[in-house]
Amino acid sequence: MKIRNEENMANIADDSTEVEEDTQKDRFLTFTLGKECYGIEIKYVTEIIGIQAITEIPELPPYMKGIINLRGKIIPVMDVRIRFKKEPKEYNDRTCIIVFDIDDMSIGLIVDSVAEVLTISEEDIVDPPKMNSIFNNGYIKKIGKVGNDVKLLLDCEKLLSENELETIGEAL
Amino acid sequence: MSDQYTNEPLLDMFLFETSQLIEQLEQSVLISEQENCFTEDAINEIFRIMHTIKGSAAMMMFDNIASLAHAMEDLFFYLRKENPKEIDCSAISDLVLEGVDFIKNEVNKIQNNDLVDGNSDTLINKINECLNNLKQINITSLNETISLDETIPLNEIKPIDKTDVLNDLYIAKGTKYNNEFKAIIHFDDDCEMENIHAFSVINKLKKITSEFSYIPADIIDCDESIEVIRNEGFQIYLKSDESYENISNFFMRTIFLKELELVQFKNEDEQKPSCKNNQVLAQKCPIKLANAGDTVKIKNEQIEKETSSSTAQQSIISVNVAKLDKLMDLVGEMVIAETMVLRNPDLQGLELSNFKKSANQLTKITTEIQDIVMSVRMVPLSITFNKMHRIVRDMCKKLDKEVQLEIIGSETEVDKNIIEHISDPLMHLVRNAIDHGIDTDEERQQKGKPIAGVVTLEAKNVGSDVLIIVKDDGMGLNRSKILKKAKENNLIYKDEDDMSDNEVFNLILLPGFSTNDKVTEFSGRGVGMDVVAKNIESVGGTVSIESIEDKGTTITMKIPLTLAIIDGMNIKIGDSCYTIPTMSIKEFFKPNEDDIFTDPDGNEMIMVRGQCYQIRRLHEMYKANVSTTDFSDGILIMVEQNDKIACLFADELLGQQQVVVKSLPKYIQSFKKTKGLAGCTLLGDGSISLILDVSNIFSF
Numbered sequence: 001m002k003i004r005n006e007e008n009m010a011n012i013a014d015d016s017t018e019v020e021e022d023t024q025k026d027r028f029l030t031f032t033l034g035k036e037c038y039g040i041e042i043k044y045v046t047e048i049i050g051i052q053a054i055t056e057i058p059e060l061p062p063y064m065k066g067i068i069n070l071r072g073k074i075i076p077v078m079d080v081r082i083r084f085k086k087e088p089k090e091y092n093d094r095t096c097i098i099v100f101d102i103d104d105m106s107i108g109l110i111v112d113s114v115a116e117v118l119t120i121s122e123e124d125i126v127d128p129p130k131m132n133s134i135f136n137n138g139y140i141k142k143i144g145k146v147g148n149d150v151k152l153l154l155d156c157e158k159l160l161s162e163n164e165l166e167t168i169g170e171a172l
Numbered sequence: 173m174s175d176q177y178t179n180e181p182l183l184d185m186f187l188f189e190t191s192q193l194i195e196q197l198e199q200s201v202l203i204s205e206q207e208n209c210f211t212e213d214a215i216n217e218i219f220r221i222m223h224t225i226k227g228s229a230a231m232m233m234f235d236n237i238a239s240l241a242h243a244m245e246d247l248f249f250y251l252r253k254e255n256p257k258e259i260d261c262s263a264i265s266d267l268v269l270e271g272v273d274f275i276k277n278e279v280n281k282i283q284n285n286d287l288v289d290g291n292s293d294t295l296i297n298k299i300n301e302c303l304n305n306l307k308q309i310n311i312t313s314l315n316e317t318i319s320l321d322e323t324i325p326l327n328e329i330k331p332i333d334k335t336d337v338l339n340d341l342y343i344a345k346g347t348k349y350n351n352e353f354k355a356i357i358h359f360d361d362d363c364e365m366e367n368i369h370a371f372s373v374i375n376k377l378k379k380i381t382s383e384f385s386y387i388p389a390d391i392i393d394c395d396e397s398i399e400v401i402r403n404e405g406f407q408i409y410l411k412s413d414e415s416y417e418n419i420s421n422f423f424m425r426t427i428f429l430k431e432l433e434l435v436q437f438k439n440e441d442e443q444k445p446s447c448k449n450n451q452v453l454a455q456k457c458p459i460k461l462a463n464a465g466d467t468v469k470i471k472n473e474q475i476e477k478e479t480s481s482s483t484a485q486q487s488i489i490s491v492n493v494a495k496l497d498k499l500m501d502l503v504g505e506m507v508i509a510e511t512m513v514l515r516n517p518d519l520q521g522l523e524l525s526n527f528k529k530s531a532n533q534l535t536k537i538t539t540e541i542q543d544i545v546m547s548v549r550m551v552p553l554s555i556t557f558n559k560m561h562r563i564v565r566d567m568c569k570k571l572d573k574e575v576q577l578e579i580i581g582s583e584t585e586v587d588k589n590i591i592e593h594i595s596d597p598l599m600h601l602v603r604n605a606i607d608h609g610i611d612t613d614e615e616r617q618q619k620g621k622p623i624a625g626v627v628t629l630e631a632k633n634v635g636s637d638v639l640i641i642v643k644d645d646g647m648g649l650n651r652s653k654i655l656k657k658a659k660e661n662n663l664i665y666k667d668e669d670d671m672s673d674n675e676v677f678n679l680i681l682l683p684g685f686s687t688n689d690k691v692t693e694f695s696g697r698g699v700g701m702d703v704v705a706k707n708i709e710s711v712g713g714t715v716s717i718e719s720i721e722d723k724g725t726t727i728t729m730k731i732p733l734t735l736a737i738i739d740g741m742n743i744k745i746g747d748s749c750y751t752i753p754t755m756s757i758k759e760f761f762k763p764n765e766d767d768i769f770t771d772p773d774g775n776e777m778i779m780v781r782g783q784c785y786q787i788r789r790l791h792e793m794y795k796a797n798v799s800t801t802d803f804s805d806g807i808l809i810m811v812e813q814n815d816k817i818a819c820l821f822a823d824e825l826l827g828q829q830q831v832v833v834k835s836l837p838k839y840i841q842s843f844k845k846t847k848g849l850a851g852c853t854l855l856g857d858g859s860i861s862l863i864l865d866v867s868n869i870f871s872f
Contacts, residue, residue: 053859055748055852055859055860055861055862056748057836057840057849057862058793058794058795058796058848058849059795059843060840060843061843064840064843067836067837067840067852067860068860069854069858069859069860072501072504072505072508072854074834074836074837074852074860075837076837076839076840105837105838105839106837107837107839160839
C-alpha cells in the first residue's frame with residue numbers, strides 16, 4: 001500500500017541519479033599547462049571562471065595562491081603550474097580557474113587555458129609507465145589516448161592530500 | 173523489522189520528541205531524588221512521559237523501548253494509584269535513570285542508523301521485581317484493580333514468533349480457516365492518532381492470518397478514519413485457526429487498548445453483510461489516489477496535529493539548525509550587499525537626498541533583521557546547566573561526597589554554536605570541582621565547613637560577553653603544589669617568587685599538567701584544563717582562575733555572545749586588507765619617532781604615557797610587501813587580550829565596519845600555518861579581508 005509505493009518512488013529517484021552519473025562517465029575536462037594537455041574527471045568540476053582577484057594568505061606553500069570570493073563562498077586556489085614545479089607564468093585573459101568539489105571541499109585550480117570536454121572510453125585509458133618513484137609523483141592517475149594526442153588524467157584526491165603529508169613532514 | 177516501516181519525517185519527530193521527553197524525565201527524577209520523595213506531580217509527569225514514549229516507540233515499532241517504557245509506566249502507575257508510604261526513592265531513581273540511559277542509547281543507535289538491538293529484558297525484570305517488592309511491602313493497600321495492567325510485556329515477543337511459524341503452515345493449507353471472529357477495538361480516549369495504532373494492529377495481524385477485513389478500510393489514508401475509530405471503535409473481521417483465547421490474547425496486547433469486544437461466528441453468512449458494511453463505510457471516506465505526495469501530506473498533518481497539541485501550551489516550533497545557519501549566512505550576504513550598494517563608487521560625489529533617505533531606511537531594517545536572526549539562534553544555558561545535575565549526582569554516589577549544585581542565571585542566552593563548544597568544558601570543570609575541589613567529609617568537618625559541599629554554576633551577561641562561572645567551596649588550589657608539579661614538567665619559565673598567584677594558577681591550564689596523583693574514573697588523566705582552555709579559546713573566549721586556599725576555587729569563562737558578526741577595524745598592510753576585532757583595540761595613534769627604542773635583541777618598543785609596550789610589525793608577521801617600513805608613515809594600533817598589551821604596526825587604517833566572520837576553507841586550515849588568522853570576511857567591494865587572531869599575536 002502506501003509504504004510500498006514510497007519505496008518505489010525512492011527507487012525511481014535512485015535510478016535517475018544513477019543515470020545522471022552515467023552521462024558523466026568517461027568524460028573529462030581537458031586543460032593545458034604549457035605544451036601538455038591534462039584531463040580531470042568531469043564529475044568533480046562544478047564550474048570554470050576567469051581569473052579574478054586573489055587574496056594572499058601568509059605562510060602557505062607557494063603553489064597555494066590564496067583565496068577567492070566566489071559569490072560569497074570562500075574557496076582556496078592552487079596554481080597547478082607551481083604545483084607541478086613548472087615555471088610560473090603571468091596570468092592573462094586565457095587563464096582560467098577550474099572549480100571542483102571533492103569530499104565537500106571546493107577548490108580552484110589555476111590553469112593556462114581550458115580546452116574542451118572529451119569522452120575517453122575505458123579501453124583508451126592506460127596506466128602511466130612505471131617509473132622510478134622519484135620521477136613518479138603520482139599526480140597522474142592514468143593516461144588517455146585521443147587520436148594521436150595524449151591526455152594526462154589527474155588524480156584529484158592526490159592533488160589535495162599530498163600536501164598534508166608534506167606539512168606533517170615539515171612539522172617533524 | 174523496524175526499518176521496513178520507518179519513514180523519515182515521523183522518525184525525526186520520534187527522535188526529537190523522545191530525546192526531549194527523556195531529558196525532562198531525567199530532570200524530574202533528579203529533583204525527586206533530591207527531595208527523597210516522589211511528589212504527586214512528579215509521579216504524574218513521569219507516568220505521562222513514559223506513557224508517551226511507550227506509545228510513540230510502539231508506533232515506530234521499537235519494541236525494546238516500548239516494553240521498557242511500559243514496565244516503568246506500570247511502576248509509576250502503581251505509585252500513582254496506591255500512593256504507598258514505604259518507597260525506596262533512590263532505588264527507584266536508580267532504576268529509572270538506568271532506563272533513561274538505555275533509551276538514550278537506543279535513540280542514539282537509531283540516529284546513527286545502527287541496528288536497534290539493545291536488550292531491555294534484564295532491566296524490565298529488575299523493574300518488575302522492584303514493583304513486586306513494593307507491592308509486598310505495601311501489601312495492605314494492594315487492590316485488585318491494577319491486575320490487568322500488570323501484564324509483563326516481556327512475553328509480547330514470544331507468542332508472535334510462534335504464530336509466525338504457524339503462519340506459514342496456514343498458507344500452505346490454503347485459505348480455509350476454521351474459526352471466524354469479529355473484534356471491535358476501542359482505544360484510550362487520549363491516545364491520539366488512532367489510525368496509526370490501528371495500522372500497527374493490522375500489521376501484527378498479518379502474521380496470524382491472511383484473511384481479514386477491517387472498518388474503516390483506509391485507516392492511514394483517510395483522516396476521517398480517526399473519528400470513526402474514536403466513535404465506533406476499530407472493527408476487524410478475521411478468519412483463523414487460532415482459538416478464541418489466543419485471538420483474545422493477541423488483541424489484549426494492543427497498546428492503548430481501552431476496550432475489546434471479541435465475538436466468534438458460527439458460519440460464513442454473518443461475515444458477508446459485514447463486508448458490505450465495510451464498503452459503505454469505505455465510500456464515506458473518499459478514497460484518495462495512492463501517490464507519494466499524499467503520504468507526505470498525511471505525515472505533515474500528523475506532525476501538525478502533534479505540534480498543535482503542544483502549541484496549546486507554548487507557541488514554540490522546532491526548526492532545523494541547518495536552516496538557521498543558512499538564514500544567518502544569507503543575512504550576512506545581505507549586509508555585504510547592502511554596503512556594496514550604498515557605498516557604490518558610481519554614487520560618489522552625487523547629491524541624492526531621496527536616495528539617502530531610502531538608504532537609511534534600508535540600513536535600519538537590515539540591522540533589525542540581523543538582530544532578530546541573531547536572537548533566534550540564541551539558546552538559554554539552562555539545558556546545558558541542567559545536564560550537570562546528573563553528573564553531580566552520579567559523582568556524589570561514586571565518590572561518596574555530598575555536593576549540592578546551585579545554578580544561577582541559567583536563563584542567560586548564548587549562540588547555539590557556542591553552547592556546543594562550552595558544554596564539554598563545563599562538564600569537565602564540574603567534574604574537576606567535585607573530584608579535586610570539594611574536600612572529603614572529614615576534612616570539611618575539621619575545617620568547620622558544612623558537610624555538604626556547594627558547586628555553583630553561574631552565568632551572566634557583561635557587555636558583549638557572557639561570563640560562566642564555576643565555583644566550589646572546596647580546598648582551593650595549592651600554590652606550592654602547583655609550582656612543584658610545574659617544575660617537574662618543566663613548565664616554569666620565570667622566577668617562582670616573581671609569579672603572582674594568578675600566574676601560578678594559570679599554569680594548570682598548560683598542556684600536560686595534572687596535580688591529582690591518582691587517575692580516577694572522572695578526572696586526572698593530565699588532559700584536562702588545557703583542553704578546557706583550548707575549547708574556550710576556539711570560540712574566542714578566555715579562562716581565568718581565582719582561588720583561596722581552603723575557601724574554594726572560582727573558574728571564570730568569558731565567552732562572546734556570538735561568533736558570526738563582529739565589529740571590525742579594517743587596516744591595510746601592503747596590498748592586502750586585514751581586519752582587527754574592534755573589541756580588542758584599545759587605541760591607535762601616529763607614533764612619535766623619539767618614543768621608539770630598540771633593545772639589544774632587536775625588539776622594538778614604544779613608551780606611551782610612561783608605560784612601555786612592545787611593537788609588532790604586522791608586515792613582518794604576515795610577510796607582506798610594503799613600500800615603506802618607516803614608523804612615521806604608518807600607524808600603531810594598541811591591542812589588548814588577556815591583560816596583555818602590544819602595539820601593532822600597520823600601513824593605514826581603512827575604517828570600521830560590521831563584518832561577517834567566515835572560517836577559512838578547510839583545505840587552507842589543513843596547512844596549520846595560519847595561526848595568526850581567525851578567519852576571513854568579505855568587504856563591501858566583494859574583496860576578502862583576513863581577520864587577525866589577536867590572542868595568537870602574542871604567541872608569535
